[in-house]
Structures are given as C-alpha cells and as structure tokens.
Amino acid sequence: MTLESETVLSNSSSLCSYQIYLEVAVFVLLLALFKKWINGGTVTKRRDLTNEVIIVTGGNSGIGFETCKDLVKNGARVILATRNEQRGQRAVDELNKIRPNSTEFMKLDLGDLTSVRLFANEFKSKYNKLNCLINNAGIAAISKRILTKDGFESQIGTNHFGHFLLTHLLFDVLKSTPQFRVINVSSRSHIRFCINLDDINFERTPYYRFVAYSASKIANILFTQQLQKNIQDKNLNGKTVSLHPGAVKTEIGSHFSYYKLVYPFILPFALLFLKSPKAGAQTTLQCVYEDFNKLEGGKYYVDCKVTPTANKENITPQNAQKLWDLSVKLLKL
Ligand SMILES: NC(=O)c1ccc[n+]([C@@H]2O[C@H](COP(=O)([O-])OP(=O)(O)OC[C@H]3O[C@@H](n4cnc5c(N)ncnc54)[C@H](OP(=O)(O)O)[C@@H]3O)[C@@H](O)[C@H]2O)c1
Incomplete structure (x- = not known):
C-alpha cells in the first residue's frame, strides 16, 4: 500500500467516526426534544409562599412528593397527609x-x-388557617371490587368520598383564609367511561377496574364544579380547580397484577413515553402559583392551561349537583 492510499484510508475512517459522532449527537438531541415535548408545560412563574399553610394528600410519593419539594423550596409550611407512617416520615425527612x-x-x-375526621381535628388543633388544600392522593385500577372501611367501592371511596369529607371538615378553616385554594388532581382517564350516580359503589352493575377509576376521576371534576358554584353563591374569597397531571411514571400502577414481573420490560418505554414525576407536578404547581385573580375557578387544567373536558355527557351541572347531594347523604353530613 502506498503512502498516498494509506492517508486516504485514514482520512476516510476519521470522517466515518465524525459521522457516527454526529449521528449520535443528532439522535440524543432528538431524544431530548421528544422528552421535553412529553414532559409538557412547565410552571410559568412562582411566588413566595412564606406564611402559607398547604396540605398535600398523598405527598409521600410520585406527583405529590415533587409538588411538596417545590412548595418547600418556595417557603410554604407543608402538611404531608398520607396513610403510611413510615413512608410519610421518610418523605418528611427528605x-x-x-x-x-x-x-x-x-x-x-x-x-x-x-x-x-381524626386528621381534620388534629390539623385544626394546630393551625387556624389553610391557604391551599391539594387533594392529590389516589389509587387506580384496583383489580377486584373491594370496599373501604365504610363500605364504599375502594376507588370512589378513596379518590372522591375521602377527599369530599376532608374538604368539608376543613372548610371552616379554608373559608376564613383569604384567597384560599382547593386543587383536585383528577385524570384524563375521566373521558373513557361514565359515572353511574344511581349505583356509585357498583352494587348492581358489574365492576371493571378502569370504569371505577374513570368514575372516581369524573367525580373529582364534578366535585370541583359544584364546590366552585357554592363558593361563588356564598361570596367566599376562594377558588377551586381540577387538573390532569399527564401520564406520569409513578407508583400508581403498582396495583396491577404482575407489576413487578413486567416492570423491567416496560421501564425503557415508561422512561421515554411517560412524564417524570417532577414534570407531572407542574400543573398542580401552576394552580398554586398562579395569581389568584387569574386562576379560573371551577375549571380543568392540563399542561398548566385551562382545557375543556371532553366528557360532555357526564360532566354536567346536573350531575355535579346530584353527586354533591349523594355525597352529603352517604357521608351523613
Ligand atoms: N401517574 C399518572 O400517570 C397519573 C395520571 C393521571 C392522574 N393521576 C393522579 O395523580 C394523583 C397522584 O398519583 P401518583 O401518580 O403520584 O401515584 P402514587 O405515586 O401512587 O401516589 C399516590 C399517593 O396517594 C396516596 N394514597 C393512596 N391511597 C391513600 C389513602 N387511602 N389515604 C391516603 N393516601 C393515600 C399514596 O400513599 P401510600 O404511599 O400510602 O400508598 C401515595 O402517596 C392521583 O390522584 C392519580 O389518580 C396520576
């Protein structure tokens, strides 16, 4: 081989490696842009929350934990309200x-x-104001129809009735706090099915896990609309909103059968196609930090913006009133 042909060969091989670097760089850039798009909208501004008291239900993991982190960084006093003491305390330490x-x-x-009831009493014995209640905790797609201690189907019982009672019991503290907010974390899953207000606990109709989840998330939106109406009718200085956080990589799917078995296989797809928990917290945070006057009471937020709900059949003022009356009756309020 001549010197000339050796030089040509080495030039073309370094050209080839440059091309590989370039291709990898373009791939990584495209991946980053795709992930940014998946992660969706981010909070546009923040305000100082010093002296504000905020309750976050389910604040020990996923979207709730990331929400708490941001609130703490901005000065809020946060009450982490969750059922598992050990997991709760670990999150509080962090x-x-x-x-x-x-x-x-x-x-x-x-x-x-x-x-x-015990929680509400404990809170009220320690605090005389509540700037924001974030009803974030939730369970999803429980495989069998199991009942809560008080006889409600578990998803509507936890996601709706538990939060309804909590908000009711804390309402005197909320309404005495100027510009109070109640933020209800719903889900886009509310568009998939319907809510049967004549059989809310699936006593006479067959139980399907996703239908029950969807119904509980419709309930979150109906509750928001009726609560906002009541706030306005009574001329109170507060607002309530509901929201969809996005499809987020959290522990919410851990109730699925074979979750541990399939998790390693779906992890790469989850990392790529689902929002990070931090990204999933952005819409909740937007509703906390938004100027009170600009926050649109009663509305449903997605990706930090007000978005029309697509389930027009179920999300109606009549259903909102009916669910409210049913909740008052079943909770004996
Ligand atoms: N992840 C998504 O893609 C997605 C999409 C749409 C809507 N959402 C909604 O986002 C909210 C937060 O979910 P996530 O995705 O962050 O899930 P997650 O990581 O599983 O967090 C759920 C939280 O709720 C708490 N919780 C469950 N049952 C409770 C109960 N009976 N009493 C008190 N706390 C209870 C959990 O506490 P433990 O640690 O004790 O279980 C946990 O802290 C839920 O309302 C969910 O429906 C999530």
Whole structure:
C-alpha cells in the first residue's frame, strides 16, 4: 500500500467516526426534544409562599412528593397527609433537608372516614388557617371490587368520598383564609367511561377496574364544579380547580397484577413515553402559583392551561349537583 492510499484510508475512517459522532449527537438531541415535548408545560412563574399553610394528600410519593419539594423550596409550611407512617416520615425527612422544619407528617387514610375526621381535628388543633388544600392522593385500577372501611367501592371511596369529607371538615378553616385554594388532581382517564350516580359503589352493575377509576376521576371534576358554584353563591374569597397531571411514571400502577414481573420490560418505554414525576407536578404547581385573580375557578387544567373536558355527557351541572347531594347523604353530613 502506498503512502498516498494509506492517508486516504485514514482520512476516510476519521470522517466515518465524525459521522457516527454526529449521528449520535443528532439522535440524543432528538431524544431530548421528544422528552421535553412529553414532559409538557412547565410552571410559568412562582411566588413566595412564606406564611402559607398547604396540605398535600398523598405527598409521600410520585406527583405529590415533587409538588411538596417545590412548595418547600418556595417557603410554604407543608402538611404531608398520607396513610403510611413510615413512608410519610421518610418523605418528611427528605423535605426537611431541603428546608428545615418546613414539613410535618399527619396520618390520613382516605379510605377510612374515622381517620379523615381524626386528621381534620388534629390539623385544626394546630393551625387556624389553610391557604391551599391539594387533594392529590389516589389509587387506580384496583383489580377486584373491594370496599373501604365504610363500605364504599375502594376507588370512589378513596379518590372522591375521602377527599369530599376532608374538604368539608376543613372548610371552616379554608373559608376564613383569604384567597384560599382547593386543587383536585383528577385524570384524563375521566373521558373513557361514565359515572353511574344511581349505583356509585357498583352494587348492581358489574365492576371493571378502569370504569371505577374513570368514575372516581369524573367525580373529582364534578366535585370541583359544584364546590366552585357554592363558593361563588356564598361570596367566599376562594377558588377551586381540577387538573390532569399527564401520564406520569409513578407508583400508581403498582396495583396491577404482575407489576413487578413486567416492570423491567416496560421501564425503557415508561422512561421515554411517560412524564417524570417532577414534570407531572407542574400543573398542580401552576394552580398554586398562579395569581389568584387569574386562576379560573371551577375549571380543568392540563399542561398548566385551562382545557375543556371532553366528557360532555357526564360532566354536567346536573350531575355535579346530584353527586354533591349523594355525597352529603352517604357521608351523613
Ligand atoms: N401517574 C399518572 O400517570 C397519573 C395520571 C393521571 C392522574 N393521576 C393522579 O395523580 C394523583 C397522584 O398519583 P401518583 O401518580 O403520584 O401515584 P402514587 O405515586 O401512587 O401516589 C399516590 C399517593 O396517594 C396516596 N394514597 C393512596 N391511597 C391513600 C389513602 N387511602 N389515604 C391516603 N393516601 C393515600 C399514596 O400513599 P401510600 O404511599 O400510602 O400508598 C401515595 O402517596 C392521583 O390522584 C392519580 O389518580 C396520576
């Protein structure tokens, strides 16, 4: 081989490796842009939350934990309300590392109305104001029809009735706090099925896990609309909104059968196609940080913006009133 042909060969092989680097760089850039698109909208501004008291239900994991982190960084006093003391305390320790004495754990099991009452009493014995209640906790797609301690189907019992009672019991503190907010974390799953207000606990109709989840998330939106109407009718200085956080990589799917078995196989897809928990917290945070005057009470937010709900058949003022009356009756309020 001549010197000339050796030079040509080495030039073409370095050209080839440059091309590979370039291709990898373009691939990584495209991947990053795709992930940014998947992660969706982000909070546009923040405000100082010093002296504000905020309850986050289900604040120990997923979207709730990321929400707490941001609130703590911005000065809020956070009450982490969740059922598992050990997991709750671990999250509180993490949050207090971000800002010492910022967060307190208070036990709350939304599937047990006695626990909800005990929580409300404990909170009111310690605090005389509540700037924001974030009804975030939730369970999804429970495979069998199981009942809460008080006889409600578990998903509607936890996701709706538990939060309904909690909001009701805390309402005197909320309404005495100027510009109070109630933020209800619903889901886009509300568009898939319907809510049967004549058989809310699936006593006479067959139970399907996704139908029950969807119904509980429709209930979150109906509750928001009726609560906002009541706030307005009584001329109170507060607002309530509901939201969809996006499809987020959290522990919410851990109830699925074979979850542990299939998890390693779906992980790469989950990492690519699902929002990170931090991204999933953005819409909740937008509703906390938005100027009070600009927050649109009663509305449903997606990706940090007001979005029309697509389930027009089920999301009606009549259903909102009917669910409210049913909840008052079944909870004996
Ligand atoms: N992830 C998504 O793709 C997605 C999409 C749409 C809507 N959402 C909604 O987002 C919210 C947060 O879910 P996530 O995805 O962050 O799930 P997650 O990581 O499983 O968090 C759910 C939280 O709720 C708590 N919780 C469950 N049952 C409770 C009960 N009976 N009493 C008190 N706390 C209870 C859990 O506490 P434990 O640790 O004790 O279980 C946990 O802290 C839910 O309302 C969910 O419906 C999620």
